[in-house]
Amino acid sequence: MVLQEKNIxxxxxxxxxxxxxxxxxxxxxxxxxxxxxxxxxxxxxxVWVTSAYMVTTMAGMPIFGKLSDMYGRKRFFVFGxxxxxxxxxLCGIAQxxxxxxxxxxxxxxxxxxxxxxxxxxxxxxxxxxxxxxxxGLLGAVFGVSSVMGPLLGAYITEYISWHWIFYVNVxxxxxxxxxxxxxxxxxxxxxxxxxxxxGAVTLVIAVVSLMFALxxxxxxxxxxxxxxxxxxxxxxxxxxxxxxxERNAKDPIIPFWLFKKRLFASSQIxxxxxxxxxxxxxxxxxxxxxxxxxxxxxxxxxxxxxxxLGSVAGSGAGGTFQxxxxxxxxxxxxxxSYFLGMYLLGTLTPDTSRTLLTVYMVIVGFGxxxxxxxxxxxxxxxxxxxxxxxxxxxxxxLRSFGMTLGITIFGTIQNNMFTEKLTEAFKGMSGPGGQxxxxxxxxxxxxxxHPEERAKIPDFILDKIVDAISDSITATFLIALVPIVLAAVxxxxxxxxxxxxTKSSNGVSPPSR
Numbered sequence: 001m002v003l004q005e006k007n008i009x010x011x012x013x014x015x016x017x018x019x020x021x022x023x024x025x026x027x028x029x030x031x032x033x034x035x036x037x038x039x040x041x042x043x044x045x046x047v048w049v050t051s052a053y054m055v056t057t058m059a060g061m062p063i064f065g066k067l068s069d070m071y072g073r074k075r076f077f078v079f080g081x082x083x084x085x086x087x088x089x090l091c092g093i094a095q096x097x098x099x100x101x102x103x104x105x106x107x108x109x110x111x112x113x114x115x116x117x118x119x120x121x122x123x124x125x126x127x128x129x130x131x132x133x134x135x136g137l138l139g140a141v142f143g144v145s146s147v148m149g150p151l152l153g154a155y156i157t158e159y160i161s162w163h164w165i166f167y168v169n170v171x172x173x174x175x176x177x178x179x180x181x182x183x184x185x186x187x188x189x190x191x192x193x194x195x196x197x198x199g200a201v202t203l204v205i206a207v208v209s210l211m212f213a214l215x216x217x218x219x220x221x222x223x224x225x226x227x228x229x230x231x232x233x234x235x236x237x238x239x240x241x242x243x244x245x246e247r248n249a250k251d252p253i254i255p256f257w258l259f260k261k262r263l264f265a266s267s268q269i270x271x272x273x274x275x276x277x278x279x280x281x282x283x284x285x286x287x288x289x290x291x292x293x294x295x296x297x298x299x300x301x302x303x304x305x306x307x308x309l310g311s312v313a314g315s316g317a318g319g320t321f322q323x324x325x326x327x328x329x330x331x332x333x334x335x336x337s338y339f340l341g342m343y344l345l346g347t348l349t350p351d352t353s354r355t356l357l358t359v360y361m362v363i364v365g366f367g368x369x370x371x372x373x374x375x376x377x378x379x380x381x382x383x384x385x386x387x388x389x390x391x392x393x394x395x396x397x398l399r400s401f402g403m404t405l406g407i408t409i410f411g412t413i414q415n416n417m418f419t420e421k422l423t424e425a426f427k428g429m430s431g432p433g434g435q436x437x438x439x440x441x442x443x444x445x446x447x448x449x450h451p452e453e454r455a456k457i458p459d460f461i462l463d464k465i466v467d468a469i470s471d472s473i474t475a476t477f478l479i480a481l482v483p484i485v486l487a488a489v490x491x492x493x494x495x496x497x498x499x500x501x502t503k504s505s506n507g508v509s510p511p512s513r
């Protein structure tokens with residue numbers, strides 16, 4: 001495909017705007033949820049606002065990736081962008097929590113097409129020697145949007161209106177839509193393939209069942225309730241069915257032969273492990289700052305800026321140097337920095353200075369940033385164009401799945417440790433102390449640790465609470481070292497694959513069936 005240089009710049013701008021919106025909408029709603037609930041009511045349904053978006057996004061990723069391989073990137077990217085904008089506009093005018101949840105599901109369908117296809121388009125329009133810098137740029141935007149989402153959500157909600165956390169997507173998306181429609185021209189030739197309907201159905205049901213089980217378990221329903229057990233059972237049955245369907249499908253949604261490629265398989269597992277651990281940083285560092293240091297909600301959002309800058313630097317470095325050395329060598333730098341940063345965060349105490357916390361976040365962010373640019377590129381390494389959408393959507397899916405599973409598991413661990421330490425701290429106490437400690441609600445720590453509320457708590461009570469929450473969060477960071485060590489093993493298994501800049505490297509075909 002031959003594109004003029006000026007057209008490529010406009011295309012990249014459109015892709016960057018799209019990724020910024022889709023990635024940020026995973027987190028931007030979190031800090032506005034209290035205001036939304038107070039305005040719309042429906043406290044018992046607020047969990048669905050986040051769940052609906054995540055479920056439809058994850059369910060759509062593999063399917064849109066496959067469809068883009070079959071019928072072209074542009075039509076499905078534009079489709080995803082239009083649906084995302086319609087969903088955003090509808091969310092802004094929602095009059096009830098049920099309406100907002102439905103509109104978020106529509107928004108998520110669009111988001112499921114945007115992120116994986118954007119990275120694949122970059123791979124299609126740039127030669128190998130330029131892909132690294134471009135994927136580094138897209139990865140940096142993904143990292144920035146993931147961290148900036150809560151901060152922007154808090155700012156817009158406080159100074160404008162919660163409706164505008166959705167409306168802001170409309171002008172940005174309109175610009176992105178114009179740029180893609182006007183300047184992105186792809187080849188009309190695509191491989192004839194048969195749609196794997198049974199694979200799509202079983203995959204969607206399996207993903208939806210698992211996502212709802214993880215999102216609702218321990219919140220609206222107990223983990224051992226009939227509803228949650230039923231959802232996990234549904235996931236197991238339909239996932240097994242998906243596995244058998246894909247093994248026999250002529251053109252499967254996720255070709256299993258890809259996992260026989262060592263670099264591809266390692267990249268998928270690493271995306272999962274990095275996603276599972278990165279999410280706890282974005283959630284618990286702001287809580288630590290707000291609850292332990294006594295910062296405001298807005299300051300807690302700003303405190304993530306050093307980690308964001310570190311991830312931008314890491315993503316850029318990973319993109320720049322992937323033509324000079326192997327993916328494995330770069331990911332070794334990544335996992336060492338990531339491990340060191342997470343370990344240092346695990347040593348935090350209420351007496352740790354803000355300066356040290358900033359340094360620790362830069363280190364952990366730098367290690368994480370490499371994965372944003374390297375893992376998508378490694379997933380597509382030496383693959384022909386007709387498999388790139390599938391490969392990249394699988395990588396995006398597993399990273400998102402890791403984030404969902406990670407926050408569920410580590411959130412449960414942190415909450416249990418906090419409750420245990422708080423119980424020990426107030427053991428034998430009665431009266432005001434016990435009453436104050438029972439008011440702690442880690443589901444919404446911003447309410448308790450708001451400066452005005454914090455000032456009402458007696459110092460001897462506050463110290464015990466601060467110590468309990470500090471110890472539980474830092475212990476969670478240390479436990480997160482286990483999957484990072486596991487990630488180091490898979491980094492070593494990546495092999496010596498690297499970006500080839502010679503014109504002879506045009507991809508490989510799948511093994512004969």
